[in-house]
Amino acid sequence: MSDWLWWRDxxxxxIYPRSFMDSNGDGIGDLEGIRSRLDHLVWLGVDGLWLSxxxxxxxxxxxxxxSDYCDIDPRFGTLADFDRLVADAHARGIRIILDWVPxxxxxxxxxxxxxxxxxxNAHRDWYVWRPPGPDGALPNNWQSIFGGxxxxxxxxxxxxxxxSFLKQQPELNWRSPGLVRAMHDVLRxxxxxxxxxxxxxxxxxxQKDPELRDNPxxxxxxxxxxxxxxxxxxxxxxxxxxxxxxxxxxxxxxERMTVGEVSLMDPAEVGKYYGQDDELQLAFNFSxxxxxxxxxxxxxxVERFEAxxxxxxxPDIVLSNHDISRxxxxxxxxxxxxxxxxxxxxxxxxxxxxxxxxxxADVSIPPDRLQDPLAWTLHPKLSRDPERTPMQWEPAPxxxxxxxxxxxxxxxxxxxxxxxxxxxxxxxLLCFYRDLxxxxxxxxxxxxxxxxxxxxxxxxxxxxxxxxxxxxxxxLNLTDEAREPxxxxxxxxxxxxxxxxxxxxxxxxxxxxxxxxxxxxxxxI
Ligand code: NOJ
Numbered sequence: 001m002s003d004w005l006w007w008r009d010x011x012x013x014x015i016y017p018r019s020f021m022d023s024n025g026d027g028i029g030d031l032e033g034i035r036s037r038l039d040h041l042v043w044l045g046v047d048g049l050w051l052s053x054x055x056x057x058x059x060x061x062x063x064x065x066x067s068d069y070c071d072i073d074p075r076f077g078t079l080a081d082f083d084r085l086v087a088d089a090h091a092r093g094i095r096i097i098l099d100w101v102p103x104x105x106x107x108x109x110x111x112x113x114x115x116x117x118x119x120x121n122a123h124r125d126w127y128v129w130r131p132p133g134p135d136g137a138l139p140n141n142w143q144s145i146f147g148g149x150x151x152x153x154x155x156x157x158x159x160x161x162x163x164s165f166l167k168q169q170p171e172l173n174w175r176s177p178g179l180v181r182a183m184h185d186v187l188r189x190x191x192x193x194x195x196x197x198x199x200x201x202x203x204x205x206x207q208k209d210p211e212l213r214d215n216p217x218x219x220x221x222x223x224x225x226x227x228x229x230x231x232x233x234x235x236x237x238x239x240x241x242x243x244x245x246x247x248x249x250x251x252x253x254x255e256r257m258t259v260g261e262v263s264l265m266d267p268a269e270v271g272k273y274y275g276q277d278d279e280l281q282l283a284f285n286f287s288x289x290x291x292x293x294x295x296x297x298x299x300x301x302v303e304r305f306e307a308x309x310x311x312x313x314x315p316d317i318v319l320s321n322h323d324i325s326r327x328x329x330x331x332x333x334x335x336x337x338x339x340x341x342x343x344x345x346x347x348x349x350x351x352x353x354x355x356x357x358x359x360x361a362d363v364s365i366p367p368d369r370l371q372d373p374l375a376w377t378l379h380p381k382l383s384r385d386p387e388r389t390p391m392q393w394e395p396a397p398x399x400x401x402x403x404x405x406x407x408x409x410x411x412x413x414x415x416x417x418x419x420x421x422x423x424x425x426x427x428x429l430l431c432f433y434r435d436l437x438x439x440x441x442x443x444x445x446x447x448x449x450x451x452x453x454x455x456x457x458x459x460x461x462x463x464x465x466x467x468x469x470x471x472x473x474x475x476l477n478l479t480d481e482a483r484e485p486x487x488x489x490x491x492x493x494x495x496x497x498x499x500x501x502x503x504x505x506x507x508x509x510x511x512x513x514x515x516x517x518x519x520x521x522x523x524x525i
Contacts, residue, residue: 006095007197007257007281008314009447010047011344011437013352016322017054017076018062019390020354022402029390029401031077035085037393038092040419044357044430045437048095050199050259052322054082058108060168061373062388063099064201065106069186079193086194095196097259102183103202104169111182112170116154116161126179128162128171129154130212141214142233143225147377150233164205164233166373174206174242184249191250197257198250203243203273203280204262207236235264240272243279257281259316267301271308282316282349283309288342289324293331295461295478299453302346306451315348320356326387328361334515336429337498338476341517344436345474347451347465355391357433358422362386363411371408392418427500436519439496443521445470456485460512471524477512484511490522 004010021033031054041049053063054076063073072082086096105112115123130139130151139160142150144167151160152167162171173179187198209232221227243260250256259282262270273283287301309315319327319339328336336359343350365371365385375383385408392414393400399414411417422430440446449467456462459479465472475485487507495504497518504510507520 006047006255007259008349009441011045011350011352011440012048012050012097012259013041013044013046013354014050014052014321015354016052016388018407019388019401021391021393022398022404022406025403026075027402027404027407028075030075031072031081031085035081035088038088038094041094042092043423044434045441046094046352048097048196049089050097050351051099053099053101058106058168060106060166062371064101065104065108065166065169066101067106067108068110069100069105069183070189083193090194096194097197097199097257098190098195099201100187100198101201102172102174103205104163104165104171107168107170111179115170116157118157119159122178125176126173126182128173128208128212129157129159130162131159140212141217141228142212143228145225146374147224164202166377172206175210180242180245184246187246187249188252191253191256196255197259197281200246200258200260200280202263203260204239204264205234207239207242208233209236210238235269240275240279243273244275247275247278247280259284267304267308271305271310271313274310274313276310277312282314284318284351285316285348286318288317289319289321289327293335293478295456295459295476298342298461298478299463302451303453306347316351317343317346317348318351319343320353320387321351322353322388323384324387326353326356326360326362328356328359329386333359333361335478337432338478338515338517340429340433340436341474341498341519342461342476344433344440345446345465345472345519346463347449350440352433353387357430358392358417358419359429360389360392360411360417361413363389363409365389365408369409394418394420432498432500435496439494439519439521443470443472443494444468445472445521446519454485454487457483459483460485462487466524469524471522472519473507473522474517474519475510475512476517477515480514482511482513484509486510487518487520490520490525492520492522494521495519 018029020029021037022029023032055066056068056071056073057063111123115127138151144150146165213232215228258280260280262273262283270283273280285305291297291301372383372385389408390401390406395415399410422428444467445465449465452464454462460477460483462475473487477483486509490507492505498516
């Protein structure tokens with residue numbers, strides 16, 4: 001299609017760089033490693049890669065604590081490696097999305113080092129500083145998402161600074177014109193290098209109540225982060241003007257995009273981050289990840305997000321990422337195929353998380369190998385390490401990921417569950433993902449069409465996708481029993497199902513086994 005737009009019509013894929021491919025034998029993935037595996041991504045059919053942060057960082061939060069926004073951490077390579085990765089990806093038709101962390105930097109960033117020197121330096125107001133109350137009290141009742149108060153005392157300059165996450169992640173002040181200019185220049189630095197877009201970390205927190213008023217408390221929920229209504233420390237209305245300015249920077253370049261992590265529970269609030277096509281191009285839709293695995297609950301979330309996204313906007317679909325248990329573990333191995341069918345046939349840009357295409361599940365990490373700071377600041381059970389383990393490439397020591405000891409242990413099933421094994425098996429989950437991606441690409445109804453839920457027996461999610469000259473119907477049996485949905489009339493041009501080899505040539509009443517799903521591409525009516 002001539003109006004094909006990569007981030008809207010294509011399929012995007014998240015890489016956690018530490019865990020994708022290690023090229024230099026230090027047990028940590030790197031940019032050269034990613035470059036060496038581009039052919040897997042081309043074969044799979046993805047259109048863009050979102051790289052979790054690869055900037056210089058003390059790694060207190062594994063790169064979400066940036067100490068220099070305009071360079072590459074030596075663990076991941078050099079700027080020259082980055083340029084090579086962009087060039088090779090572009091040569092293969094793959095776009096690159098960087099992970100921009102504008103809410104906070106590392107406490108080791110030169111800006112913060114200067115900011116904390118005294119109360120009068122030029123970078124003081126690039127961060128959020130407040131004097132103590134008369135009795136030394138904290139400036140307000142805000143709490144860190146990673147545990148404890150959101151304020152850290154700085155004895156040298158005699159004030160508190162704000163942090164929503166670790167104390168090593170001081171909050172940047174988006175009310176400071178100097179900071180705003182510097183962060184816009186960071187965007188231009190990468191855009192000039194050919195970067196195609198940015199995933200924006202915790203974008204809903206970059207503006208807060210200017211008076212820093214206390215959040216109201218929720219009775220019975222304790223005195224931590226969960227015990228407050230977050231009306232003053234996130235989702236402040238001023239965020240939208242800030243985003244419009246960011247969008248104007250992006251619009252200085254053709255076909256660039258942003259996708260924002262707007263971690264709010266109400267889809268109507270998330271939808272506001274699209275603005276009037278002048279803020280984010282995409283806001284992550286986390287509602288399916290949070291929903292119960294049932295037809296009614298998934299359909300309800302799809303419809304709520306559809307209603308929230310403005311007409312000029314476009315939804316997206318996410319089932320897994322680096323912050324949440326992998327969906328092969330959440331839903332169970334028997335459901336990975338039907339989940340793939342959902343992800344790749346709904347209306348909206350699908351985001352895959354590396355390894356989901358081979359069914360990677362959470363890996364249990366021995367206590368002495370835990371890495372994620374949440375294991376200490378909150379609880380070992382809340383560690384995000386299980387969903388961040390190395391990609392399983394080959395039945396080799398180190399899983400084909402590394403020749404050294406990997407930074408996190410590989411899954412026990414790596415010798416059998418890996419890319420090499422599944423590429424050779426046309427009935428594998430990996431080949432199913434590829435077949436689905438190719439079908440989505442050649443079928444306008446699937447990559448651009450409207451969405452309409454269809455009546456179906458209890459526990460079956462059925463919907464129609466339709467675009468001019470293109471029609472598809474999908475039925476997903478989400479139960480553990482057989483079901484017989486009726487997919488209406490029509491001659492089937494192409495079909496693809498979770499059961500390998502099943503093909504259907506007429507719509508109508510179809511029997512679906514437990515956890516079985518089908519997509520039918522029909523003659524348009
Ligand atoms: C959201 C990121 O996805 C998460 O990994 C990180 O810890 C926090 N933001 C803080 O940057």
